[in-house]
Amino acid sequence: MSTVGQIVKGNNASLIIREKKGVGLELGDLVAIEDGARRYIYMVSALEYGSLVGEDRLFTSSGSMLEGTNPNIEIPDKDLRLFRKVYINPLIEVRVVGGSPKAVSPRSIPSFLSKVRSIDRDDFSFLERPKNEIFLGKLRSGTKTLDFDYYLNGEEALSHHTLISAQTGRGKSNMVKVMLWEAMRHNKFGILVMDVHNEYFGVGGAKGLRNHPDAAKSLVYYSKNQPIGQKKLIINLKSLKPWDLTDVLELTEAQVGTLQHFYREYKRDWVRELMTDRPERDGELQVKGIQLISVQTLRRKIGNLFKVKLGNTGVPPVCEDEIFNIETMGESTINDIADRMEEGKIVLIDGSSISDETGLIITGAVTKEVFHRYEGYKDQGVLRDRPQIGIVLEEAPRVLGEAYGDNIFGKIAREGRKYKIGLIAVTQIVSVIPPEILANIGTKIIMGNEMAQERRRLIESASQDLSAYEQIIAGLDKGESIVSSIFSKFPVPIYTPLFEDLVQEETPQRKADQVFF
Amino acid sequence: MEDYLDRITNAVKENLKFPERTAAHGFNVSLNSESIREINYDESMDPEGVEVGAISAIDGGSTPILKTPSQELVLNRVYCNKFDRMGKLEFAERWMFISRTKVVAEGSKVFFETDVFSEENACPFGTLRVDSEDDNFKIGRTRGDLERAKSMARRFCEWNFVSEALKSGADFIVMDGSLQTAFTSESELANTVYGEASARGVVVAGLSKSSTIYTEEGYPLAGFLDQLARRRGLTKWMVDVGRSEEWAHRAKVFFVRLHEGADRAFRLDVHDEAQESSVVRLINSLQSNSKYFAFPGYPYALIDAHTYAKVSQEEAMHIRDLILDRLSLEDATRLEQVERALTGHDVLDELR
Numbered sequence: 001m002s003t004v005g006q007i008v009k010g011n012n013a014s015l016i017i018r019e020k021k022g023v024g025l026e027l028g029d030l031v032a033i034e035d036g037a038r039r040y041i042y043m044v045s046a047l048e049y050g051s052l053v054g055e056d057r058l059f060t061s062s063g064s065m066l067e068g069t070n071p072n073i074e075i076p077d078k079d080l081r082l083f084r085k086v087y088i089n090p091l092i093e094v095r096v097v098g099g100s101p102k103a104v105s106p107r108s109i110p111s112f113l114s115k116v117r118s119i120d121r122d123d124f125s126f127l128e129r130p131k132n133e134i135f136l137g138k139l140r141s142g143t144k145t146l147d148f149d150y151y152l153n154g155e156e157a158l159s160h161h162t163l164i165s166a167q168t169g170r171g172k173s174n175m176v177k178v179m180l181w182e183a184m185r186h187n188k189f190g191i192l193v194m195d196v197h198n199e200y201f202g203v204g205g206a207k208g209l210r211n212h213p214d215a216a217k218s219l220v221y222y223s224k225n226q227p228i229g230q231k232k233l234i235i236n237l238k239s240l241k242p243w244d245l246t247d248v249l250e251l252t253e254a255q256v257g258t259l260q261h262f263y264r265e266y267k268r269d270w271v272r273e274l275m276t277d278r279p280e281r282d283g284e285l286q287v288k289g290i291q292l293i294s295v296q297t298l299r300r301k302i303g304n305l306f307k308v309k310l311g312n313t314g315v316p317p318v319c320e321d322e323i324f325n326i327e328t329m330g331e332s333t334i335n336d337i338a339d340r341m342e343e344g345k346i347v348l349i350d351g352s353s354i355s356d357e358t359g360l361i362i363t364g365a366v367t368k369e370v371f372h373r374y375e376g377y378k379d380q381g382v383l384r385d386r387p388q389i390g391i392v393l394e395e396a397p398r399v400l401g402e403a404y405g406d407n408i409f410g411k412i413a414r415e416g417r418k419y420k421i422g423l424i425a426v427t428q429i430v431s432v433i434p435p436e437i438l439a440n441i442g443t444k445i446i447m448g449n450e451m452a453q454e455r456r457r458l459i460e461s462a463s464q465d466l467s468a469y470e471q472i473i474a475g476l477d478k479g480e481s482i483v484s485s486i487f488s489k490f491p492v493p494i495y496t497p498l499f500e501d502l503v504q505e506e507t508p509q510r511k512a513d514q515v516f517f
Numbered sequence: 518m519e520d521y522l523d524r525i526t527n528a529v530k531e532n533l534k535f536p537e538r539t540a541a542h543g544f545n546v547s548l549n550s551e552s553i554r555e556i557n558y559d560e561s562m563d564p565e566g567v568e569v570g571a572i573s574a575i576d577g578g579s580t581p582i583l584k585t586p587s588q589e590l591v592l593n594r595v596y597c598n599k600f601d602r603m604g605k606l607e608f609a610e611r612w613m614f615i616s617r618t619k620v621v622a623e624g625s626k627v628f629f630e631t632d633v634f635s636e637e638n639a640c641p642f643g644t645l646r647v648d649s650e651d652d653n654f655k656i657g658r659t660r661g662d663l664e665r666a667k668s669m670a671r672r673f674c675e676w677n678f679v680s681e682a683l684k685s686g687a688d689f690i691v692m693d694g695s696l697q698t699a700f701t702s703e704s705e706l707a708n709t710v711y712g713e714a715s716a717r718g719v720v721v722a723g724l725s726k727s728s729t730i731y732t733e734e735g736y737p738l739a740g741f742l743d744q745l746a747r748r749r750g751l752t753k754w755m756v757d758v759g760r761s762e763e764w765a766h767r768a769k770v771f772f773v774r775l776h777e778g779a780d781r782a783f784r785l786d787v788h789d790e791a792q793e794s795s796v797v798r799l800i801n802s803l804q805s806n807s808k809y810f811a812f813p814g815y816p817y818a819l820i821d822a823h824t825y826a827k828v829s830q831e832e833a834m835h836i837r838d839l840i841l842d843r844l845s846l847e848d849a850t851r852l853e854q855v856e857r858a859l860t861g862h863d864v865l866d867e868l869r
Contacts (some may be wrong), residue, residue, distance in 0.1 A: 053811040061810040070778035074603050074808045076817065080824060 004031055005086060007117040010387060012090070012109055012466065014045065017116050019332035021077065028493060029142035029470045030119040031088060035110040037096045041123060042088035045141065045468035052081040089468045091490040094126050101126035103490050114201050114370050117133040121148045131155070134182040137496035140480060145495045152443065154189055158390040158422040160367045161413060161444025165429050165458055171479045173199060176426060177499040180209055180346050183342060184218040190341030191390040192366055194359040198223070198352035198387040207503045209346065220340045221351035224323050233350060234330030237306055238268040240365055245405035248360040249301065258294040272326050275299055275308050307357045308467060344387035360399055367391050367408050374419040389421040396425035397432040413437045431457045443485040448476035483506040531799055535741045544770065547761030550745040556753050558801040566602065570688025573599045574818035575678055577671045578826040579694070580833040582840070585855040588619035589663060592833045593671045596826040597682040598691045602805040607847060610681040611825065612639030615836065616670035618663060626650070629666035636833040640674040640710040645698055669700050677704070679710045679721060689720050689799050696768040696786040711767060711788050720799055723768070724819060730785040739782060742772050752777035755800055760789065775801060776848040777805040781815020802834040
């Protein structure tokens with residue numbers, strides 16, 4: 001642990017240190033300050049040149065060096081007049097209470113002119129291993145990874161929702177895979193994933209969740225082309241309700257009314273009847289205020305969503321895609337998925353051959369089923385014994401935006417915690433998620449994002465003061481993130497390893513140090 | 518108005534007319550353009566550093582702690598280092614002490630007495646006493662004053678401090694300022710120091726940031742020499758000005774321009790027993806040590822010494838507070854009242 005600088009200025013919000021020559025601190029680096037029985041951990045938030053030489057003289061000297069008019073001059077290595085000012089922001093204060101370290105939010109500042117040193121893994125010895133831990137990555141100081149594993153408490157992270165935010169290519173999918181892999185160890189988290197790129201299971205020789213040692217008991221995979229031992233994905237349209245569609249699609253009032261009418265009239269056969277052209281029924285519909293144009297529009301939309309070919313009085317409608325069925329197959333799939341989740345399993349649905357909207361409709365339908373069941377468990381007083389549920393929502397703003405405020409996902413965002421159901425919302429656009437929903441998300445995993453508007457929204461909604469982090473967030477590299485959580489006393493910088501590397505090195509005895517909040 | 522300014526301008530110009538040949542006033546060497554010698558130590562031709570030696574630079578700093586018309590307390594620090602060319606070596610010594618200079622009236626005579634107080638027994642010597650009418654102390658026909666007397670302590674300490682600098686094993690000890698001695702017994706102290714240094718083969722020198730030496734005609738010597746060098750197209754040069762016939766001073770005086778990018782030459786005093794070869798080696802060493810980007814031509818060892826010797830206002834005020842805390846309220850009030858006799862100008866300045 002080497003000295004990297006000394007405090008020369010500052011206040012409770014930030015300190016300025018003079019950097020020791022040659023140290024080369026970087027944005028995001030963590031540093032520690034010992035002050036008697038207290039230890040402070042700070043993070044580098046800004047870098048600036050310092051000089052005790054007059055500006056005119058500096059310009060003259062640099063000019064003579066630059067232009068070669070006076071090459072025979074030197075800047076000594078240990079010159080005291082030129083230095084770097086490093087701004088550091090407080091992360092955590094560690095006090096020794098009753099012989100053991102206790103971390104508190106910073107409430108004091110170190111003694112003036114205290115020496116500042118580099119961080120060490122032992123500086124985090126105050127952290128303990130959480131229950132139901134989910135490994136997220138290793139603690140990170142700037143671009144340097146510390147040999148210290150960081151865990152979330154899985155139950156807390158899921159019940160209070162988790163947001164994974166990053167620009168494309170910064171490691172969102174990798175983060176989700178790592179989290180799911182870790183969740184599979186416990187067999188007590190029922191998590192639903194609509195895998196639109198079919199990248200999580202591990203197909204075609206790629207490593208995936210199927211490689212998990214506990215995959216047999218913790219993972220269920222639904223796919224049109226299911227491997228041996230996995231489930232065939234067939235969704236019977238009878239198991240969908242009109243509101244499964246209205247939660248996800250933008251429909252006019254007349255179209256919503258039309259859907260409701262068909263559901264009232266035909267119950268579980270509402271899709272089949274809507275998709276059957278019966279001219280003899282048109283008059284009756286019009287009498288009941290149903291516009292034929294609405295019917296036709298809905299037929300086109302539903303036809304596209306579920307690949308349903310329109311039928312008529314003599315020929316029933318048929319699903320052209322084997323994933324959907326309008327007869328008898330797949331009637332129990334939604335329930336089956338809900339059952340598996342209740343068993344604490346990770347359920348992957350291969351959504352690669354269906355549209356995003358269709359995937360969200362299915363996700364919504366399953367979520368509603370689980371929510372309905374859990375409402376019952378709560379009423380019966382047995383909810384505590386049920387597994388924690390998580391719903392992974394890729395491109396979350398599509399269903400969490402203002403326009404869908406009342407759908408099942410918005411409802412879970414607001415009330416899910418009471419029912420042990422949480423969201424893992426994955427997105428690169430946070431700004432369209434209503435502040436009320438963002439405020440309800442307890443853990444935010446903030447990855448690299450170059451869009452200033454998105455960064456600001458994340459900073460505003462974070463559990464800690466991240467006002468000094470804007471440039472740092474912009475510069476986060478692939479796999480690097482800052483975890484801001486209501487369960488953490490400070491924003492935690494981590495590096496998440498590549499999922500493939502994690503699978504490669506996976507052994508039951510991985511016992512690195514642990515961290516939780 | 519214009520006539521008035523013209524006359525002033527002409528008067529200024531009169532002082533800038535340099536002769537072709539002259540000597541420094543009171544010095545024994547005649548100076549003309551041939552007196553200027555080019556110096557051109559090239560470090561790349563001397564990678565082993567055979568033609569240079571290590572330099573130990575000494576500088577002192579002081580800041581008043583409290584000041585009345587009849588006594589002054591000053592916080593002093595002297596510091597020395599060691600350099601090999603531009604590289605600072607692992608050696609540094611410092612003394613820190615408080616000097617108290619007071620007026621002592623004995624009948625019609627006025628003396629100044631200085632005592633030194635130090636936690637570390639730094640700069641150990643007894644009471645320094647100087648007669649205000651001592652010829653070496655007087656300025657013209659006017660008796661010396663407290664302001665002049667208070668610098669005695671630091672100057673004496675700097676001389677004493679040469680013994681510390683000798684521990685560095687440096688080949689040259691370069692003091693900040695000239696080697697001129699101003700006080701009674703300072704010459705004796707300087708001689709002791711020279712003897713000690715010579716015994717170890719070390720040359721003592723002093724480099725002055727400013728010089729008031731003028732030519733026999735009353736023109737500024739530094740400007741005269743600079744003009745001669747320019748005429749010859751020299752960018753790095755030295756000139757031997759000789760010895761003063763008036764000063765109690767055991768040094769030869771040179772002017773040196775140590776870097777091609779320097780904007781001035783400096784006065785360099787070298788102990789007069791130094792061999793010519795030692796002087797050349799000293800000037801080589803100073804050239805190789807005068808490449809600091811922000812002040813080319815001035816030895817970096819002296820810049821470093823200045824940095825560490827400097828006494829900040831805050832340091833002095835801290836000591837002042839400690840002293841005031843130990844005074845009774847009555848004494849502290851009285852002290853502040855007495856100090857006001859010297860601070861009227863400060864009040865005026867604050868009025869802007």
